[in-house]
Amino acid sequence: QVQLVESGGGLVQAGGSLRLSCEASGRTFSPAAMGWFRQAPGQEREFVAAIKKLGGSTYYADSVKGRFTISRDNAQNMVYLQMNSLKPEDTAVYFCAASGLYYSNLYNYQSHRGYNTWGQGTQVTVSS
DSSP states (O other): OOEEEEEEOOEEETOOEEEEEEEEESTTOSSSSSEEEEEEEEEEOOOEEEEEETTTOEEETTTTTTTTTEEEEEGGEEEEEOSSOOGGOOEEEEEEEEEOOOOOOOOOOOOGGGOOOOOEEEEEEEEE
């Protein structure tokens, strides 16, 4: 059984940076893509970024484009989210997710329904 474990969350001032990590464990872990989502209190889960396992193509939500960078290390089964220029509105629980679906268009990885494995989340709080 595949498990995803996020780490790296915390409290940071506006304008600061954090790097989230997601470690996958379990045999035969070979997702088509990995994604990061976030959920603030009282709000729906929101897409942040996705990356294809093969080729490393990436896709970002408009709200984080230019500030966040998703990357992966296939050999180590790791996915990262580098978050720079953080804003108070970035405050949320951040989730790592794995998708077994192969989409040619990364746009399709925006929906949480395309992911079948989720981590427990890590809290990111940005103070103003």
